[in-house]
Amino acid sequence: MSSPSAPTAATGPSPLSGHALPSYLDPAHLGPWGDYLQQIDRVAPYLGPLGRWIETLKRPKRSLIVDVPIRLDDGRIAHFEGYRVQHNTSRGPGKGGVRFHQDVTLAEVMALAAWMSIKNAAVNVPYGGAKGGIRVDPKTLSLAELERVTRRYTSEIGLIIGPTKDIPAPDVNTNERVMAWMMDTYSMNVGETATGVVTGKPIDLGGSLGRREATGRGVAIICTEAARHIGLELQGARVALQGFGNVGSVSAKLLAQAGVRTVAVQDHGGTVYHGGGLDVAALTAHVAAHGSVAGFEGAQALPSDSFWDVECEIMVPAALERQITEANAQRIRARMVIEGANGPTTPAADDILNERGILVIPDVIANAGGVTVSYFEWVQDFSSFFWNEEEINQRLAQILRGAFEAIWEVASEHRVSLRTATFIVACRRILHARELRGLYP
Ligand SMILES: NC(=O)C1=CN([C@@H]2O[C@H](COP(=O)(O)OP(=O)(O)OC[C@H]3O[C@@H](n4cnc5c(N)ncnc54)[C@H](OP(=O)(O)O)[C@@H]3O)[C@@H](O)[C@H]2O)C=CC1
Ligand SMILES: O=C(O)CCC(=O)C(=O)O
Numbered sequence: 001m002s003s004p005s006a007p008t009a010a011t012g013p014s015p016l017s018g019h020a021l022p023s024y025l026d027p028a029h030l031g032p033w034g035d036y037l038q039q040i041d042r043v044a045p046y047l048g049p050l051g052r053w054i055e056t057l058k059r060p061k062r063s064l065i066v067d068v069p070i071r072l073d074d075g076r077i078a079h080f081e082g083y084r085v086q087h088n089t090s091r092g093p094g095k096g097g098v099r100f101h102q103d104v105t106l107a108e109v110m111a112l113a114a115w116m117s118i119k120n121a122a123v124n125v126p127y128g129g130a131k132g133g134i135r136v137d138p139k140t141l142s143l144a145e146l147e148r149v150t151r152r153y154t155s156e157i158g159l160i161i162g163p164t165k166d167i168p169a170p171d172v173n174t175n176e177r178v179m180a181w182m183m184d185t186y187s188m189n190v191g192e193t194a195t196g197v198v199t200g201k202p203i204d205l206g207g208s209l210g211r212r213e214a215t216g217r218g219v220a221i222i223c224t225e226a227a228r229h230i231g232l233e234l235q236g237a238r239v240a241l242q243g244f245g246n247v248g249s250v251s252a253k254l255l256a257q258a259g260v261r262t263v264a265v266q267d268h269g270g271t272v273y274h275g276g277g278l279d280v281a282a283l284t285a286h287v288a289a290h291g292s293v294a295g296f297e298g299a300q301a302l303p304s305d306s307f308w309d310v311e312c313e314i315m316v317p318a319a320l321e322r323q324i325t326e327a328n329a330q331r332i333r334a335r336m337v338i339e340g341a342n343g344p345t346t347p348a349a350d351d352i353l354n355e356r357g358i359l360v361i362p363d364v365i366a367n368a369g370g371v372t373v374s375y376f377e378w379v380q381d382f383s384s385f386f387w388n389e390e391e392i393n394q395r396l397a398q399i400l401r402g403a404f405e406a407i408w409e410v411a412s413e414h415r416v417s418l419r420t421a422t423f424i425v426a427c428r429r430i431l432h433a434r435e436l437r438g439l440y441p
Contacts, residue, residue, distance in 0.1 A: 051431075064085070064159065068156060080153075084130065090434045091127060093162075093164055108321065111343060113130050116371070117430060118364045167374070176212070214369045216247050216340070218366070219254075230336065239312055240264040247340040249284050253280050255314075266319075278296070326349055329349035332356075337353060339360070340366060364419070369396055
């Protein structure tokens with residue numbers, strides 16, 4: 001990432017270290033929220049009378065900044081900045097993941113929360129949009145420190161989360177274990193076992209079958225639908241992936257089942273390439289053992305910027321925001337870009353890709369598989385009745401295919417990009433709910 005990482009953990013001799021300038025005051029960090037605002041502005045002309053409510057989408061409903069102090073293993077005390085933003089709750093409780101990353105800012109979490117509002121409405125799950133994060137590099141923490149950070153953060157945001165208020169889930173650098181700690185901390189604080197407070201939990205703690213793979217499965221489902229629309233044969237097609245964590249690695253695995261060859265993968269540590277196709281299972285094992293794709297045997301190591309020149313039919317950004325920019329959009333050689341990540345393409349780059357005839361399947365539908373199965377998990381927790389994996393995957397495919405077809409039709413009708421079409425569908429739903437609820441006098 002281009003943005004510098006701020007100091008987070010205490011490094012000096014003092015037991016109470018000072019903060020850097022609060023990240024939300026730093027204009028350099030407005031990036032993804034600025035992108036979201038531009039996307040919203042593009043939708044306004046298509047909303048008719050509902051457009052008078054559009055301002056409601058340009059400001060988050062509620063933003064909480066919390067101090068997260070923990071005792072480090074060596075006895076010093078460190079402070080981290082945490083956030084939980086509820087962008088919109090017109091259609092239901094807030095829903096969205098929690099990210100642990102050294103570059104997290106309030107403006108970024110605002111954008112991620114807003115994209116959750118759009119995504120949840122696009123697939124018509126009964127949620128508003130929310131997101132959270134802690135400005136911390138979890139790779140610098142021991143397991144015990146990670147647990148303390150998670151528990152303190154959960155207690156601090158306990159004011160506004162809850163099974164019917166706002167339900168967190170995994171995102172970058174968070175996983176089932178982190179969700180288990182969050183569920184336990186919230187449950188201890190309220191005095192009852194509240195499985196419905198987070199999704200993406202371990203199966204033995206009220207988690208859902210299929211949630212771990214759901215986002216990547218969704219990417220593969222949407223890829224198949226889009227390929228059909230543009231007449232792209234998946235058997236033998238080539239994919240280049242940026243990010244090989246939960247979303248990237250599962251996307252690669254499931255696309256391989258459809259005959260797609262993974263020719264390039266990039267993560268923070270390096271970029272690996274093999275024109276004949278990388279062995280996805282072996283690469284996954286390599287990353288589990290070494291923490292990065294770098295050094296994968298039999299693959300060619302590429303300079304990181306060359307990733308954007310890789311010849312492929314499908315490109316899947318599955319890492320962080322603002323990776324496809326004006327600087328590299330002209331170079332991309334894919335027929336379609338499927339946004340596994342949230343916000344990977346800036347609006348200017350989006351325009352370049354559209355002008356070049358490269359189909360962009362936006363994040364707000366392409367990666368909606370995760371939250372869809374989170375919804376299934378929440379429903380299962382409330383009913384205390386658990387579904388089998390086949391049922392879950394079938395329902396997931398049904399919802400995503402239906403949503404994608406509806407979006408495709410809107411895009412054709414108005415001759416707009418799939419991103420604008422998704423925003424049209426979603427904003428109409430959100431603003432209609434907003435209008436029905438009226439304003440408290
Ligand atoms: N998990 C989920 O269910 C969902 C996730 N998403 C989105 O998908 C994206 C990935 O999330 P997820 O897979 O869960 O996260 P993970 O933490 O599992 O993986 C993140 C991946 O991105 C890589 N990465 C980070 N920074 C860079 C960089 N500068 N250049 C290249 N690669 C980088 C990481 O590499 P390294 O380990 O080397 O840092 C890692 O491979 C995010 O945008 C997230 O918001 C969207 C919907 C649901
Ligand atoms: O599963 C969820 O609730 C949210 C996942 C998420 O954060 C996302 O879709 O970006």
